[in-house]
Amino acid sequence: MYLVFSFTMFLLGGSMAMVIRAELFQPGLQIVQPEFFNQMTTMHGLIMVFGAVMPAFVGLANWMIPLMIGAPDMALPRMNNWSFWLLPCAFLILVSTLFMEGGAPNFGWTFYAPLSTTYGPPSTTFFIFAIHIMGISSIMGAINVIATILNLRAPGMTLMKMPLFVWTWLITAFLLIAVMPVLAGVVTMMLMDINFGTSFFDASGGGDPVLFQHVFWFFGHPEVYIMILPAFGAISHIIPAFSRKPLFGYASMVYAVGAIALLSFIVWAHHMFTVGVPLAGQLFFMYATMLIAVPTGVKVFNWVATMFRGSLSFEAPMLFAVAFVILFTIGGFSGLMLAIAPSDFQYHDTYFVVAHFHYVLVPGAIFGIFAAAYFWLPKWTGHMYDEALAKTHFWLSFIGMNLAFFPMHFLGLAGMPRRIPDYALQFADFNMISSIGAFMFGATQLLFLLIVVRCVRGGEPAPAKPWEGAEGLEWTVPSPAPYHTFSTPPEVK
Amino acid sequence: MRVHAQRAGALFGGLAVPAVSLADWTMNMRPGVTSTSNEIFSLHMTILWICVAIGVVVFGVMFWSIFAHRKSQGHKPANFHENTVVEILWTIIPFVILVAMAIPATATLVKMYDTSESELDIRVTGYQWKWQYQYVDQDFGYFSTLATPRDQIANRQRKGEHYLLEVDNPLVIPVGRKVRLLLTANDVIHSWWVPEFGVKKDAIPGFINEAWVRVEEPGVYRGQCTELCGKDHGFMPVVVRAVPEPEFQTWLAEQKAAAEKERELTQKDWTLEELMARGEKTYQTTCAACHQPDGRGVPPAFPALRGSPIATGDLAAHMDIVVHGKSGTAMQAFGSQLSEVDLAAVITYERNAWGNSTGDMVTPKQILDFKNQQ
Ligand code: HEM
Ligand SMILES: [Cu+2]
Ligand SMILES: [Cu+2]
Numbered sequence: 080m081y082l083v084f085s086f087t088m089f090l091l092g093g094s095m096a097m098v099i100r101a102e103l104f105q106p107g108l109q110i111v112q113p114e115f116f117n118q119m120t121t122m123h124g125l126i127m128v129f130g131a132v133m134p135a136f137v138g139l140a141n142w143m144i145p146l147m148i149g150a151p152d153m154a155l156p157r158m159n160n161w162s163f164w165l166l167p168c169a170f171l172i173l174v175s176t177l178f179m180e181g182g183a184p185n186f187g188w189t190f191y192a193p194l195s196t197t198y199g200p201p202s203t204t205f206f207i208f209a210i211h212i213m214g215i216s217s218i219m220g221a222i223n224v225i226a227t228i229l230n231l232r233a234p235g236m237t238l239m240k241m242p243l244f245v246w247t248w249l250i251t252a253f254l255l256i257a258v259m260p261v262l263a264g265v266v267t268m269m270l271m272d273i274n275f276g277t278s279f280f281d282a283s284g285g286g287d288p289v290l291f292q293h294v295f296w297f298f299g300h301p302e303v304y305i306m307i308l309p310a311f312g313a314i315s316h317i318i319p320a321f322s323r324k325p326l327f328g329y330a331s332m333v334y335a336v337g338a339i340a341l342l343s344f345i346v347w348a349h350h351m352f353t354v355g356v357p358l359a360g361q362l363f364f365m366y367a368t369m370l371i372a373v374p375t376g377v378k379v380f381n382w383v384a385t386m387f388r389g390s391l392s393f394e395a396p397m398l399f400a401v402a403f404v405i406l407f408t409i410g411g412f413s414g415l416m417l418a419i420a421p422s423d424f425q426y427h428d429t430y431f432v433v434a435h436f437h438y439v440l441v442p443g444a445i446f447g448i449f450a451a452a453y454f455w456l457p458k459w460t461g462h463m464y465d466e467a468l469a470k471t472h473f474w475l476s477f478i479g480m481n482l483a484f485f486p487m488h489f490l491g492l493a494g495m496p497r498r499i500p501d502y503a504l505q506f507a508d509f510n511m512i513s514s515i516g517a518f519m520f521g522a523t524q525l526l527f528l529l530i531v532v533r534c535v536r537g538g539e540p541a542p543a544k545p546w547e548g549a550e551g552l553e554w555t556v557p558s559p560a561p562y563h564t565f566s567t568p569p570e571v572k
Numbered sequence: 573m574r575v576h577a578q579r580a581g582a583l584f585g586g587l588a589v590p591a592v593s594l595a596d597w598t599m600n601m602r603p604g605v606t607s608t609s610n611e612i613f614s615l616h617m618t619i620l621w622i623c624v625a626i627g628v629v630v631f632g633v634m635f636w637s638i639f640a641h642r643k644s645q646g647h648k649p650a651n652f653h654e655n656t657v658v659e660i661l662w663t664i665i666p667f668v669i670l671v672a673m674a675i676p677a678t679a680t681l682v683k684m685y686d687t688s689e690s691e692l693d694i695r696v697t698g699y700q701w702k703w704q705y706q707y708v709d710q711d712f713g714y715f716s717t718l719a720t721p722r723d724q725i726a727n728r729q730r731k732g733e734h735y736l737l738e739v740d741n742p743l744v745i746p747v748g749r750k751v752r753l754l755l756t757a758n759d760v761i762h763s764w765w766v767p768e769f770g771v772k773k774d775a776i777p778g779f780i781n782e783a784w785v786r787v788e789e790p791g792v793y794r795g796q797c798t799e800l801c802g803k804d805h806g807f808m809p810v811v812v813r814a815v816p817e818p819e820f821q822t823w824l825a826e827q828k829a830a831a832e833k834e835r836e837l838t839q840k841d842w843t844l845e846e847l848m849a850r851g852e853k854t855y856q857t858t859c860a861a862c863h864q865p866d867g868r869g870v871p872p873a874f875p876a877l878r879g880s881p882i883a884t885g886d887l888a889a890h891m892d893i894v895v896h897g898k899s900g901t902a903m904q905a906f907g908s909q910l911s912e913v914d915l916a917a918v919i920t921y922e923r924n925a926w927g928n929s930t931g932d933m934v935t936p937k938q939i940l941d942f943k944n945q946q
Contacts, residue, residue: 106735107727113803114870181872187800193777194760194802197900200873282778288761289776325653353763354774355781358685362678369670373663380662383630386637390649405631412623419673421680422616424772425601428763428798489599494767496798499806501725503736
């Protein structure tokens with residue numbers, strides 16, 4: 080359910096990205112007017128972050144965590160149901176703002192005040208409502224994950240024997256519970272400013288627009304890790320499976336994820352280097368951000384060490400996983416560059432940042448999800464997917480993605496700001512290349528839909544353990560996994 | 573094994589070539605024309621090369637495995653999965669590299685923050701969607717708006733060389749002097765950026781941010797607003813003309829004289845035609861971004877003026893909204909932005925253009941009286 084919803088949202092958010100790239104194909108205004116362009120960037124960001132990536136991970140959690148820890152199902156099925164059905168409601172409200180008078184939210188997914196309060200469109204109130212509902216849904220999902228992991232593990236599965244996907248989700252769930260209320264708080268303050276005459280963020284009423292950014296990014300930075308940690312987990316299963324060799328440095332992987340999660344709370348102002356934070360603050364956030372590169376690096380080194388001297392084969396999940404490691408590392412490099420505060424003055428709010436976060440989000444979150452989906456599809460459906468088609472899907476996505484996002488680094492360095500519907504002539508060539516890549520990437524995703532539908536309908540029956548090197552409880556049950564899988568908990572040595 | 577080595581070599585080559593050609597100016601950051609931008613550029617290149625080096629090592633090992641340790645090549649998996657020494661090593665080494673990187677970055681940052689001992693103060697105010705520059709000690713200022721014709725944006729005309737990066741009145745600064753910029757905004761947050769200076773700073777309503785620049789080479793430098801500020805965020809460029817000191821002094825004197833002339837115009841007797849002509853110009857530069865060139869607006873965000881009850885009705889109400897704006901909306905108080913002549917002209921224009929045929933004429937003196945009444 081979550082996965083279907085999330086894929087629908089992925090296509091919707093993706094088609095908005097296609098509108099954006101179509102407008103940016105050439106200089107000049109061709110297809111849409113600036114007002115609508117801003118609505119498209121905003122909705123694209125919101126839908127991708129909250130509608131596609133987050134529900135997809137919750138979906139994976141619901142399906143895989145019980146199987147991996149030897150539980151019959153999630154601990155709190157009713158709450159699960161609630162938390163799912165809130166999502167379509169939230170996004171129905173969000174999408175309906177497109178048809179409201181004054182249009183949809185147009186202030187970016189970061190909705191900085193006062194652009195989103197005093198100067199926001201009338202639909203902002205609905206946007207706030209949608210965020211609230213979605214936040215409640217995430218918190219319920221997170222509580223369920225924690226309850227399941229802490230209470231329903233099979234006898235003998237100590238914390239340090241838990242599969243990494245379970246570990247990363249446990250930590251993600253704590254992050255969610257910590258920051259979603261902060262998001263709810265900041266949108267509530269906006270609501271008060273807009274409708275009840277307060278001035279939290281209105282300077283003319285004694286408020287502080289910068290306060291908004293501090294609160295938002297206190298939520299915002301952990302949020303980006305919420306979108307990546309579960310993918311780290313999934314990749315940590317796939318790489319060993321296709322290397323036919325155990326994961327290198329299990330314990331250090333767990334500690335690295337913990338370190339990243341903790342550090343993610345003290346780096347928020349790296350999104351605000353140009354706001355005029357005092358020098359001491361600026362230095363603190365620069366050092367803290369650079370520090371995050373250390374545990375992130377440890378994870379990459381461990382994955383590479385896992386592959387080293389293994390016996391590698393490259394089925395679709397492995398292809399996506401290897402691309403994940405390479406491209407995510409590139410995104411990590413540009414993240415490190417952004418962390419150097421003086422340089423960030425030049426990079427900030429340009430296409431360089433857009434390139435950076437797409438390199439961590441598309442190969443990171445999205446490729447992670449694809450890799451996980453192909454890896455566990457046989458377990459879910461009882462059929463093998465079409466390997467040749469899946470490889471085509473991979474290569475087209477890989478090429479399209481790089482063609483779309485790599486030139487954005489050059490655009491940013493050459494001085495193109497983000498969130499603009501039209502640009503100066505010197506940016507024309509790379510924008511055209513980028514748009515072509517984006518269309519290619521976008522169109523390719525329909526192939527994924529085809530592959531999954533065919534796999535659900537039929538195909539070669541899958542054995543309990545379709546991958547030679549895979550480890551874990553989920554492979555001990557038949558494919559497809561029966562309902563209430565482990566009614567009697569298995570024993571873990 | 574030789575084959576593998578060759579393949580790996582080709583791969584490194586493939587990776588390194590784009591990295592080298594990054595030094596090309598169309599792809600890379602430019603060093604710029606200030607000491608700050610030069611330091612930033614060298615930080616940027618250092619960290620870029622560090623990343624490339626780490627990348628070569630990590631991806632090198634990885635591609636080695638991909639080529640050499642395949643199952644299809646009959647490679648048997650080893651079974652190691654832990655090594656505390658290695659883990660500690662690859663925690664410490666990156667840490668040391670980062671410390672080495674942090675030291676020059678800190679030094680540059682400290683310099684960027686030192687706005688003391690400035691030799692010229694300019695107040696930069698962001699508006700939706702233009703910049704205002706005020707020379708604090710010289711007591712004059714002006715607005716700087718996009719000069720690219722709408723026909724170019726709408727693809728009805730060939731685009732010029734500086735498409736979207738040209739303004740009517742650029743900021744003028746003397747070379748060789750330390751200029752301090754005091755940045756703020758009137759409505760939403762904007763951000764003032766000139767890449768060649770290495771200066772980007774947010775202009776935030778209710779705050780005054782500081783930045784400084786000392787330009788060594790005369791020239792015209794172009795940048796853009798970099799904080800999303802609404803509909804025309806992409807259409808509010810920054811253009812700075814850096815000129816030698818004597819030229820700067822002449823320019824200052826001219827500007828002051830022109831401001832004086834403008835004041836005299838208030839006393840002149842205007843005809844309806846003259847006001848309409850001037851009003852149309854003012855309208856197109858100042859008001860058309862929101863109310864549109866044809867007065868139709870973009871409802872509901874920006875109301876139409878064609879046939880609007882205010883623009884065709886009570887004159888006092890019309891003057892009031894233009895002079896004082898409407899707080900809490902994008903309609904700014906133009907009383908402090910435009911001269912009396914321009915205010916009179918634009919109001920006259922709005923009351924007689926696009927079929928708004930009130931026949932009313934508002935003179936600069938009336939505006940002056942209206943302002944004084946308050
Ligand atoms: C792990 C996954 C990551 C995700 C999903 C992510 C996502 C993002 C996003 C969405 C932005 C854009 C903010 C905006 O709207 O302006 C951003 C900016 C930034 N990221 Fe990341 N990031 C990740 C990793 C990292 C890492 C590892 C570092 C540092 C080592 C880093 C450093 C930064 C910095 C400094 C900025 C601010 C850039 C600016 O606004 O100028 N990020 N990131
Ligand atoms: Cu602006
Ligand atoms: Cu802007």
